[in-house]
Amino acid sequence: MPASASNCLRFAACVSLAAIFCLLASGCAPETRVVRYKPWFAGLPGAEGNAKAIEPNRQATYLDMPEDQIVQEEPDGIVKLHARNGRHLMIHIYNALAEEQRDIFTQQILSSRTKQEFLARGKDPAEAFDMLLAMEDDVIDLFNAMPFAERTPGLFVEHRGDKIQRIRVSGLQAQHMKLVGMDMVMERGEYRLVWFVPSGVK
Numbered sequence: 001m002p003a004s005a006s007n008c009l010r011f012a013a014c015v016s017l018a019a020i021f022c023l024l025a026s027g028c029a030p031e032t033r034v035v036r037y038k039p040w041f042a043g044l045p046g047a048e049g050n051a052k053a054i055e056p057n058r059q060a061t062y063l064d065m066p067e068d069q070i071v072q073e074e075p076d077g078i079v080k081l082h083a084r085n086g087r088h089l090m091i092h093i094y095n096a097l098a099e100e101q102r103d104i105f106t107q108q109i110l111s112s113r114t115k116q117e118f119l120a121r122g123k124d125p126a127e128a129f130d131m132l133l134a135m136e137d138d139v140i141d142l143f144n145a146m147p148f149a150e151r152t153p154g155l156f157v158e159h160r161g162d163k164i165q166r167i168r169v170s171g172l173q174a175q176h177m178k179l180v181g182m183d184m185v186m187e188r189g190e191y192r193l194v195w196f197v198p199s200g201v202k
Contacts (some may be wrong), residue, residue: 067091081108083191084165086149089184093193094143096129097136103182111185111192132196138178139196145169145177164194174199 039169065084070091071078081104083089097103106126115125132139146152150167158166160183181197
């Protein structure tokens with residue numbers, strides 16, 4: 001699927017006023033800064049995103065990191081991705097595919113256990129990105145069916161053991177989809193992709 005300007009990750013830097021004052025006044029070391037981006041589902045009907053995805057009257061937690069902060073640039077120029085929930089992870093997967101960010105996908109999106117499985121079979125874990133790129137349309141179909149990931153109304157979330165969570169679409173909505181779910185796992189405080197669930201898999 002061609003990546004449009006409105007869907008791509010945008011690297012327009014944003015530095016807080018406090019950081020600017022600090023740099024001008026005292027010449028202190030630069031701090032981590034937020035990198036602006038636009039989620040793939042921005043503008044879709046019913047997909048408002050960010051804090052709007054949090055249920056009313058529920059206090060925000062560690063898992064509710066604002067979406068305009070999930071992509072940050074470290075002082076050394078390295079981009080750091082944060083994925084505190086399934087929606088964050090979906091944003092990162094989509095943007096990596098749209099921007100063909102093979103290294104970022106392999107290093108910060110793919111789970112350690114999936115990398116180990118590739119290595120155990122004598123394959124480069126980066127091949128996982130190429131596999132997903134080949135089925136990009138199916139990934140987007142799945143994401144469109146669950147725009148809020150585990151918080152999408154009517155969605156089934158399964159705990160598969162070994163800390164793996166499966167977000168699955170079911171019923172009539174899933175009948176004509178090639179991918180019906182996504183497995184993810186928390187690693188060092190961030191969700192990482194285990195893999196996608198094909199249609200027909202229990």
